[in-house]
Amino acid sequence: MRKVERSPRSILRMDQTELSIFMRRYGIGLVMLGMIVLLAVISPTFRKPSNVISILLQISINGILALGMVFVITAGGIDLSIGSMLALTSVIVGAVLNSTGSIALACILAVSATTFFGLINGLLVAKFKMFPFVVTLATQLVIRGVAYIISGGYSASLANADFKNIGNGKVFGTIPIPVIILFAVAILAFIIMHWTVFGRYIYAVGGNINSAVASGVNVFWTRTFSFVIMGFCAGVAGVIMTSRISAAQPNIGVGYETDAIAACVIGGTSFSGGIATIPGTMFGIVIIGLIYNGMNLVGINSYWQTITKGLLIIGAVMLDMFMNKRK
Amino acid sequence: MRKVERSPRSILRMDQTELSIFMRRYGIGLVMLGMIVLLAVISPTFRKPSNVISILLQISINGILALGMVFVITAGGIDLSIGSMLALTSVIVGAVLNSTGSIALACILAVSATTFFGLINGLLVAKFKMFPFVVTLATQLVIRGVAYIISGGYSASLANADFKNIGNGKVFGTIPIPVIILFAVAILAFIIMHWTVFGRYIYAVGGNINSAVASGVNVFWTRTFSFVIMGFCAGVAGVIMTSRISAAQPNIGVGYETDAIAACVIGGTSFSGGIATIPGTMFGIVIIGLIYNGMNLVGINSYWQTITKGLLIIGAVMLDMFMNKRK
Amino acid sequence: MEQAQNRDIILSCRNVSKAFGGTQALDDVQFDIARGEVHALLGENGAGKSTLMKIIIGLFKADKGAITFDGKPYHAKDPSDAIRKGISMIHQELNPEYYLTIAENIFLKREDVRGGVFLNKKATNRKAQEILDHLNVKLNAKTLIEELTLAQCQIIEIIKAISFDAKLIIMDEPTSSLDSEETEALFNMIRHLKSQGVSIVYISHRMDEIFQICDHVSVFRDGRFVGSDLIENVDREKLIAMMVGRKVKNIFPKTECAIGETVLRVENLSGKGFSDISFEVRAGEILGISGLVGSGRSETMRALIGLDRLESGKIYLDGQEIKIRSVRQAVSQGICMVNEDRKNYGLCLHRSIRENVSLPTLRVMHRKLLINKRKEIKDTTEAAQSLTVKAGSMELDAYSLSGGNQQKVVLAKWLMAHPKVLILDEPTRGVDVGAKSEIHNLMGTFAAEGMAIVMISSELPEIMGISDRILIYREGRLNGEVSRQDVLAGRETQETILAREF
Amino acid sequence: AEDDEFIVGYIAKNTVDAFHATINNAAKTALDALVADGTITKWNLYDGLTDPVTQNNLLEDALNMGADLIILLPAEAAGCAPILERCKEENIPIIVVNSQTDNTAELATSYVGSDDVQAGEMMANFVVEQLPNGGGYGHLQGIIGNSAQIQRGEGLHNVLDVNDKWTLLDGCEQTAEWQAEKAVKFAEDWLAKYGDQLNAIICDNDDMSSAVQAAMNAAGRSDIVCIGVDGNAGPLAMVKAGELKATVFQDGAGQVTTAISLIKDIKEGKTVEKNVIVPFVLVTAENVDLYLK
Ligand SMILES: Nc1ncnc2c1ncn2[C@@H]1O[C@H](COP(=O)(O)OP(=O)(O)OP(=O)(O)O)[C@@H](O)[C@H]1O
Ligand SMILES: Nc1ncnc2c1ncn2[C@@H]1O[C@H](COP(=O)(O)OP(=O)(O)OP(=O)(O)O)[C@@H](O)[C@H]1O
């Protein structure tokens, strides 16, 4: 058995199997490149640096959510409660910021709260072996309810300029802070998923839970932690979102799980668990961003936008499938 | 070896295994009875015949959806597109009724349209082996888009009195027509699921798809048809819904999949497929109806209603799990 | 080898080829089987036996080649097509519908119907019960498959395949989870079928069975047809030579080595399916555990390593009492187990060989947070090589390997852990003779290094060939112990051991 | 209800939008006062979840619980019409608040609300005043099919379609479903595409307009005029801080309090005014203090 090399330079020298493994993992990247080229050709605006920045800014919230989601799905779960977690973050940030004025405290409390609910999701799934879909369908309601109760149903405006900066500020005058956060989360996710023992356990648990148990993997904590990571990511995304809209609202975030899940799936994450890559997920995130941006630039009517997005999700998954001849 | 009897009278004479199988299939019925007794004790309004009728009326739409959903889930799928299908039915009925005045034509066309989209869902799932969650997440968008395009985004009032009768009329002056339709669909579903060869194949495909293939079951058509049935049910539910609100609206139906899925799950349908009963599903439907009705009768604040609903879903599933000691 | 003359050929495969990606699973193979014949198909793991059978049954499509059945050109679109045309198959990997009853499983797709669509459950149950009773299987047709044991599931699969009234039945390792009594029952069924002119393709890695039941034998090697002959014309050695392409002298090689101190001692273990089990195993010793399927051997070991719940009993490692609550604790104390059920408890089929092999030892090998990938690749590759896993790359999914090679991957992952005590549950189930003796050799090597080995096996010759001591299980309790001296001296034979298992 | 009881069923549109939270809270105060002074025995709140079918169902619950009068905040103009018919059947008075159903004029005991067409016109007029030279604008809609979305759009087009100086930029009329974050995404894409050609963004509510304005300000384009309807706390604070030029205040609390003040007369069988219009108010830096709580 030979050593399998993965450095980019060696792609051309790969043999059949290696190439097919590579394509299977990262083939969707080609779809992304294709979309970028296509858009760049048909829309001059698309090529503007400012547009590139704004795409990145737009994908940052969904991107962070998708990066959390990929852990959950890979470990064999699904989390439908993230939309509610965004709302919870928002109202907690609002309540704490408006009463204490401390940004750090507000963010820490908010992220802790979503992480806590992630833990609850995880415990219900891992301890009681309930279906993740059902658990998070239910906790989604609970979390949303808590958000309403905290806020009393009202939205609060957040006048704190420093806080606004989290979502709207720029580093070096060009790169928005949310984009920096997205990349930081992505790098962290990459390291955890691909380089650590925990990441390997995530794959093992999602791939075959019995085999993982019999191999001495702590399945309980691995599953639980995947939800905790999701909760944490939802908190971070929620802080950015709250800052971007400069308001604490209990009714935001509805439907955000859809795009996060779509990004994972387009990026080659298998719904049955055990198969995913962080770069693939990033490609999926960018593709979703390109769909939205591209349709706005090309000026597609909003009814058709909805339809196009649906068709593109199916198309991307199918293309990915044909490219890999995956069953 | 004795014959296993299932008539209620024989429950007391069942041996251990038979009892456990019975409990496993219908134990959730006890939960339902418990809720009914509890509500009857604490709320005098609950005991009124008119309230009973109105609970039945309220569950009819969700009930028909859940009865379709149970086929899909048992065959190992899930359908998130039913909310959009309701909207599609509504606008098609509106368009046809307002232009031709023919109720029959309107209903037939609308139900055909959702059945057709059910077929599309089924083909994508069965033919291309795509994940049902992803497929219907995508077609949901497409169907909603089509509904908007047909309606141009406007809602239309439907003045046709005969049509209104479908959702609001009563048989013998007491039983609402939607309730009659619900029971008809339930009986049909019961026969298909428990008495026909096709129903057996649904269980087989959801239980172990490889085994079904190896036994020569036409897995392709079985899976496809489960979605077709769902599409049909969504169409029927959509017609009732349109009639009840006497309006064609492209924006209705959002989130209706949640309650339908919840009803199935509470009713003991396994998310991994292969396990479900129609009576169980009906119990689930009634339980969901009782949750809504009960909370309104008891006067629970609507934020707490959301939370309670979430907790009750988790509770019901857990109770069902403990009762059956199912893994 | 010469072809036997004048056979009434019912199925004939000519020049069939099939490739999966880079692997040529079948390369221009021939295969003929006559009417009323029990035809053994032999070959090492990955030789392509199951692949050819799956082509015949319609699960795979051949790349090229022609098949004739009953004198007519034959092609099956899918299994139901094959069944219609008169061919049914018992699959190598168990495939029941867990949530259906026995009757429903047997008659899936052949239900009794009224009016074309409505199930006649009574008739189906009655027919199923008749079949069960007729075959002397003591089960209620209305029992859910979920409640059956592995062996019972396998029996139902066999019954199902037989009940199709097929002209040709393919049996792909039907006895891999059956004990000798059940195997004998299967052979009776086979003899009965044969008398009715039914042809049977019989695939097995158990040589004894081949000589017991088969009339004719064909051998594949590396996807190629090697030869075919009447069973009378061949002997064990010749067949093995054909399969592996060389001579294997001793099929159960035993490395003699010094036996040291007691490593593991258990006292009065009880749990679901076993009770009051006490034994000890020493460094350098191979302790064989024999018993009928379902006698509780696996259950004991599963509980011992923390996979199932242990109700009571004490475990001593190197003289010290230890508590094991999870597999993780067992592994970190140096007790590892190769599970008998590799598909469910052995492998993540959709992850690479490398990841599968390194999984149990990751935490220990890479003490830091991050995985040292270079070390991982090196170690896993070495482990795989030492077991001669046949794979194009360590990065391939475990899914793409043949059954036997998958078993080697499972072994590799536990050998990497260098445990003090290695428990092997049916380590050579579905493994070809060549690999079998490699595995036995390795067990010897590890024993020589001072490892204590516990091996459960349902194959008596194997157990008797390589164990230093043999424990005999009967209905969840120990029923005697046999030493190697007794076996070598002929004081104990297969018969005497079996007698204590019933 | 029993003869000596008088029960009010209050069917809210929802309890989650900030605007409706304000209305519901004002309703609570007013209705609790009526309970306290003995005009009514009790009242129940039903959450319509912004779904006409649910509201229809809730009416049945309310009737079962003995409601003698219904207050309805309809989720949909067409879909909620049957509620009024049902009340007519049961001979129970119904006050429609905030937005009309298709049959409000014939069947409602009274309607108290505002005219959303007027709101659309006010927004358009404000933009025309602020930027007399005209330019290009975009329009971010609510969920398609909501009566507020339809009527505000109608008012907007009434003014701007006949104004030669203003053009709706191609592709710039999209639904952000009342959601701020979605609105911002559209606005940023439009800005990238049209740059200086984009001068104003009109939104169907001010959750969207305030978030869009914040994004435009962050992009260095505070000259773009963003305006929306409602007068929620956040946008008002931004007006106060000078970050948002204006918002159109809809006096939801005023609407519902007015409606509740009619209950006494209805109970006593007096005729009440059929149509009470509470006007919209343009809130700018000058008058914002009046509306800030
Ligand atoms: N679905 C598949 N995808 C890829 N390769 C496969 C597939 N099925 C079989 N193979 C490969 O084809 C070859 C033949 O496998 P097959 O299962 O026919 O072997 P076998 O003779 O039945 O072995 P065993 O005795 O271990 O069951 C092996 O190299 C195997 O890895
Ligand atoms: N994965 C499984 N699925 C279903 N039944 C199983 C499984 N594993 C074990 N069993 C059954 O549980 C019972 C307990 O037997 P256990 O496996 O301990 O027996 P054993 O003596 O080890 O026999 P075997 O030869 O099957 O390993 C057996 O009847 C066995 O068939």
Ligand SMILES: [Mg+2]
């Ligand atoms: Mg095989």
Ligand SMILES: [Mg+2]
């Ligand atoms: Mg065993």
